[in-house]
Amino acid sequence: MVVVEATKDEATVLGDAEISAIGGLLADRARCRVLMALGDGRALPASVLADEAGVSRSTASSHLGKLTDAGLLLVETHGRHRYYRLAGRHVGELLEKLTQIAPAQPVRSLRDGNRAAHLRAARTCYDHLAGRLGVAVMTSLLRRDLLTGGDGTVDAHDPIAGYGRDAEYTVTEAGWAFLGDIGVRVPDGTRRLVRYCVDWSEQRHHLAGRLGRSLLDRFLDQGWLAHRDRSRSVKVTDAGTAVLAEKFDITWKT
Amino acid sequence: MVVVEATKDEATVLGDAEISAIGGLLADRARCRVLMALGDGRALPASVLADEAGVSRSTASSHLGKLTDAGLLLVETHGRHRYYRLAGRHVGELLEKLTQIAPAQPVRSLRDGNRAAHLRAARTCYDHLAGRLGVAVMTSLLRRDLLTGGDGTVDAHDPIAGYGRDAEYTVTEAGWAFLGDIGVRVPDGTRRLVRYCVDWSEQRHHLAGRLGRSLLDRFLDQGWLAHRDRSRSVKVTDAGTAVLAEKFDITWKT
DNA sequence: AAAATGATTCGCCCGGTGTCGAATCGTCGC
DNA sequence: GCGACGATTCGACACCGGGCGAATCATTTT
Known part of the structure; x- marks a missing residue:
């Protein structure tokens, strides 16, 4: 009992x-x-x-x-x-x-862990860059006033995701010069030039729109980034690490 | 688009x-x-x-x-x-x-984390001891041949939870001496003297039955264990830690 | 201003599933 | 062995919730 x-x-x-x-x-x-x-x-x-x-x-x-x-x-x-x-x-x-x-x-528990980590680090979102890398690029552009805007509620140099209405980002004159320097050419089109996406894993904005796409294309064309297997996650190559450091002032670890 | x-x-x-x-x-x-x-x-x-x-x-x-x-x-x-x-x-x-x-x-995320940890460490199950502590006590008894049995498929000295039929544990003569030494008195009753429960969080057996109950009662009576708030988790007192070390050869860390 | 496009609401149909009581099977105890 | 007891199966009932198309609302585009 x-x-x-x-x-x-x-x-x-x-x-x-x-x-x-x-x-x-x-x-x-x-x-x-x-x-x-x-x-x-x-x-x-x-x-x-x-x-x-x-x-x-x-x-x-x-x-x-x-x-x-x-x-x-x-x-x-x-x-x-x-x-x-x-x-x-x-x-x-x-x-x-x-x-x-x-x-x-x-069996693939370890592999899955890596997958998730890789996705958070650097991935594509539609046709542009996202993840920690995407946010880092966006931040780099804002810090150096190559891009201005944001909803301005917190810090115009930090692409923090607020809850306000559209954050209108625009490319400055220096910004166009910089983009030309690294070889980004933005084709004409009806699609909005600069847009942003909310990057959830970082709670920040990353660059989208026609410009966002052109930037990602350039990175892939030049072999600075490479798609990892068949997923959305991307890998930063050695050449890419160098470019990020030189041109974007971003130190990319592994 | x-x-x-x-x-x-x-x-x-x-x-x-x-x-x-x-x-x-x-x-x-x-x-x-x-x-x-x-x-x-x-x-x-x-x-x-x-x-x-x-x-x-x-x-x-x-x-x-x-x-x-x-x-x-x-x-x-x-x-x-x-x-x-x-x-x-x-x-x-x-x-x-x-x-x-x-x-x-x-708000209580931290508190809940502690709760779960405490439950895994030491808790009561019905009227006897479970969790890491419960399994440790069981193991101690088996190691010193104070208790024998188990389904014997793996190691008679390890209360591992197998999938065989009932594991019949019995108290040895030395076992009774030991129990008398620490003051455990097992009352008569129709309930089975020695039973075991599968301790899920440890995937091992812990001691149940009339003996399991008497053992827990002794620990509580002597103040070696104390109930934590109103839950099933129990706390090992300083006196308890000493007894576990001396009599059971168990080192209990916090 | 009108047309086009994205998104939501509404009404209707239908399949899936939780619920219980009665009956059945298996084990334990006297 | 016979009753007591735990657990599962079965049949019947009711209800909830997903599905779609048509209509509506909101915004953008020409």
């Missing part, structure tokens, strides 16, 4: 409702695909997420609403677009834990 | 089905209560879990079946009882992550 003592401590009592609520959100494949598409911190518009999840716009909208209501996603309105991204580092970590458990853990 | 490049890398493609499956399991309050009841690694029979979750036996049985099928729970049959426990460390960690996110994180 086993005597069961009172074991309903506080931690056990409060929580099951909240946890099951989160479980309910994770219980849907479309929502999981949305979360995984945002897994590396990108901010994506609703329509892209709908395609990514393979459901209609209306269905996606419903899912996105639920995820934001629950606080797993944040939304930022830019014109007629609404960009969604993960609400915090913890959400990304939760996803990582889940993927670890999901397939009864295959 | 933003060009979205092909970003469906392997990690994103495989996974959403498995993750949503786990989400589906977490989506139910009763199942969450079951998981949280098992959160510290205890192994509990189905009926207790049914009560803990507040549902009927049949419903609980259904839930337990789903959780074990999915590999989140392990089950061990002892006579007419079936003991369920978490399938691994990762499951516990997943639960921790979830509780962190659940209530939009309150």
